[in-house]
Amino acid sequence: MTDKLIVSTSPHLHKKESVSWIMWMVFIALLPSGLAGIYYFGLRALWLILISILAAVVTECVCLLLRRKKITLLDGSAVVTGLLLAYNLSPAVPFWMPVVGSFFAIAIVKQAFGGLGRNIFNPALCGRVFLLLSWPKLMTGFIKPFSNVDAVTSATPLVLFKESAANVYNIGLTYWDLFLGRRSGCLGEVAIFALIIGAAFLLVFKIISWHIPLTYAVTLGLFSWLFSASGFARGDVLFSILSGGVILGAFFMATDYVTCPLTRKGQLIFGASCGLLTFLIRRWGGYPEGVSFSILIMNAFVPLIDRFTRPRVYGKK
Numbered sequence: 001m002t003d004k005l006i007v008s009t010s011p012h013l014h015k016k017e018s019v020s021w022i023m024w025m026v027f028i029a030l031l032p033s034g035l036a037g038i039y040y041f042g043l044r045a046l047w048l049i050l051i052s053i054l055a056a057v058v059t060e061c062v063c064l065l066l067r068r069k070k071i072t073l074l075d076g077s078a079v080v081t082g083l084l085l086a087y088n089l090s091p092a093v094p095f096w097m098p099v100v101g102s103f104f105a106i107a108i109v110k111q112a113f114g115g116l117g118r119n120i121f122n123p124a125l126c127g128r129v130f131l132l133l134s135w136p137k138l139m140t141g142f143i144k145p146f147s148n149v150d151a152v153t154s155a156t157p158l159v160l161f162k163e164s165a166a167n168v169y170n171i172g173l174t175y176w177d178l179f180l181g182r183r184s185g186c187l188g189e190v191a192i193f194a195l196i197i198g199a200a201f202l203l204v205f206k207i208i209s210w211h212i213p214l215t216y217a218v219t220l221g222l223f224s225w226l227f228s229a230s231g232f233a234r235g236d237v238l239f240s241i242l243s244g245g246v247i248l249g250a251f252f253m254a255t256d257y258v259t260c261p262l263t264r265k266g267q268l269i270f271g272a273s274c275g276l277l278t279f280l281i282r283r284w285g286g287y288p289e290g291v292s293f294s295i296l297i298m299n300a301f302v303p304l305i306d307r308f309t310r311p312r313v314y315g316k317k
Contacts, residue, residue, distance in 0.1 A: 022207055025202070029199070032191075032197045033087065040146065041091040045091050049087075052101070053078075053086070059103050080124075083188075084125075085124045086098055088124065088187075088248075089131075090141060091187050101128065105123035105127030117258055120300070125253055128292055129293065142185060175238055180193060185245075186245060195248055212268075214271065215270075215272045216274050217241050219276055222275075244291060246278070250271070250274070261309065262306050266305040266306055
């Protein structure tokens with residue numbers, strides 16, 4: 001009796017890490033930010049997270065059944081997509097919005113392209129942008145931490161300095177407020193300290209590398225400083241990095257294995273380009289935030305970046 005011969009393409013290397021293991025590690029790394037969001041915005045934030053994850057998982061299951069594919073819900077990819085989508089929503093949105101966003105992210109952006117590993121755009125970001133373009137008023141209504149969702153509305157820090165040229169301290173915020181999450185914003189982006197804890201976890205376990213996040217933040221900060229005018233908050237380097245969804249986007253979405261470049265050189269180009277586009281959109285675009293759009297734009301350039309940064313084949317000129 002002979003053993004089964006398996007023929008496959010190189011590289012023929014085996015590592016203990018699997019797709020499922022990586023996805024659940026990312027899920028664990030995202031938990032501190034979610035807990036902080038629930039602490040700041042109450043049980044409504046928890047419901048948004050649970051609804052978004054459930055909608056993503058159900059959509060994934062239905063799509064796989066319709067495609068007559070094996071149900072692979074335990075790989076964690078749908079759970080992470082639903083969680084990231086929830087983190088990119090305002091705590092004030094109605095409960096049906098994460099359902100629609102998760103359906104679009106899974107059914108249209110992921111499964112329509114062939115499923116996990118074949119999508120060219122980040123599903124969670126596409127879901128957010130779809131909701132933002134479809135219902136902009138609902139997506140841009142934010143609340144202050146520790147407030148009643150129906151009683152107190154508040155502009156995000158980026159909106160405040162987009163509409164005025166005030167210094168960061170003149171709009172009633174400090175760097176500690178931004179770092180600790182005492183500000184309005186999307187559910188999972190406000191608590192920078194919690195995101196950094198999760199990012200450090202991923203870096204220590206080598207789930208992600210520093211190349212994209214560091215070049216993203218440095219490029220955004222550099223251009224914010226170079227194009228700053230005296231007394232303008234938008235020229236404040238720390239403000240530009242700590243406000244909005246830069247940390248969430250740079251560490252948890254721009255580093256998505258499927259939609260980012262394969263080579264280290266390509267990742268440096270990708271991160272720097274995302275930082276530059278984020279600055280341009282914030283400075284001169286119609287939206288105060290540019291993280292989602294910048295990452296999705298660069299997702300489209302990933303095949304081109306991989307083509308021109310692929311390493312030389314050993315033995316060839």
